[in-house]
Amino acid sequence: MRRADRLFQIIQILRRGRGPTTADAMAQELEVSRRTVYRDIADLVGQRAPIRGEAGVGYVLDDGFDMPPLMLTPDEVEAAVLGAQMVAARGDPALRRAAEDLVAKIAAVIPESLRPLVAEPATRAEPSPNDNADAIDMAALRQAIRAGQKVEIAYRDREERTSLRRIWPFAVGYQETSRLIMAWCELRADFRSFRTDRVERADFTGERYPERPAILRARWRRDQQARWAAWKPAEGER
Numbered sequence: 001m002r003r004a005d006r007l008f009q010i011i012q013i014l015r016r017g018r019g020p021t022t023a024d025a026m027a028q029e030l031e032v033s034r035r036t037v038y039r040d041i042a043d044l045v046g047q048r049a050p051i052r053g054e055a056g057v058g059y060v061l062d063d064g065f066d067m068p069p070l071m072l073t074p075d076e077v078e079a080a081v082l083g084a085q086m087v088a089a090r091g092d093p094a095l096r097r098a099a100e101d102l103v104a105k106i107a108a109v110i111p112e113s114l115r116p117l118v119a120e121p122a123t124r125a126e127p128s129p130n131d132n133a134d135a136i137d138m139a140a141l142r143q144a145i146r147a148g149q150k151v152e153i154a155y156r157d158r159e160e161r162t163s164l165r166r167i168w169p170f171a172v173g174y175q176e177t178s179r180l181i182m183a184w185c186e187l188r189a190d191f192r193s194f195r196t197d198r199v200e201r202a203d204f205t206g207e208r209y210p211e212r213p214a215i216l217r218a219r220w221r222r223d224q225q226a227r228w229a230a231w232k233p234a235e236g237e238r
Helices: 003-016 024-029 034-046 074-090 093-107 138-147 213-231
Strands: 053-056 059-060 149-155 163-174 178-186 190-195 199-209
Touching: 003 024, 003 059, 024 034, 034 053, 074 093, 093 138, 093 149, 138 149, 138 163, 138 199, 163 190, 163 213, 178 213, 190 213
Parallel strands: none
Antiparallel strands: 053 059, 149 163, 149 199, 163 178, 178 190
């Protein structure tokens, strides 16, 4: 790997990290020595890259650091195109259009040498069979999630029983043939998931719920991990 490419990749590693990234972790990913990483970090700091940290602890990249847009590698182009294909294959109509627009924008700005990866990608995501139609306005639902707003729904369960729910939606899960609204349910006082094709009616109240969506997502992940740990059999019981 050329040194310039390695410096760029170090910035990318730090940018994607949620906390301090150690020199050992970067050295392993870049397949270089830890000493080389230390030297590269020093060079980047000397070029005024806002990197904070120290050897043995880890490094972080401060917000606001600008780099030339869409300096993508071939693997990154293929990853973006495959992701857009999967959204187009499984998303609602608004997301499908957005995915198609994204691919067009990528093709318009990447170098000519990379455009065949967009026009004739080596990876494919096929449309889902028997896709169940959404019975709720998905664009409005995503807006409610971003705004942290409550939604009232009439929901039909697998036993064909309908109940009224007031929910705090915080994510949408995409399965092979259906989509799930992940939410806190006021009726059950617990996390619940609701299939979008079983929503008979939805009222977007515009009323904010007391938690931030990101906080609810974090709580939901902890709840799922706890349930998995409680369900998972002990090593000697398998």
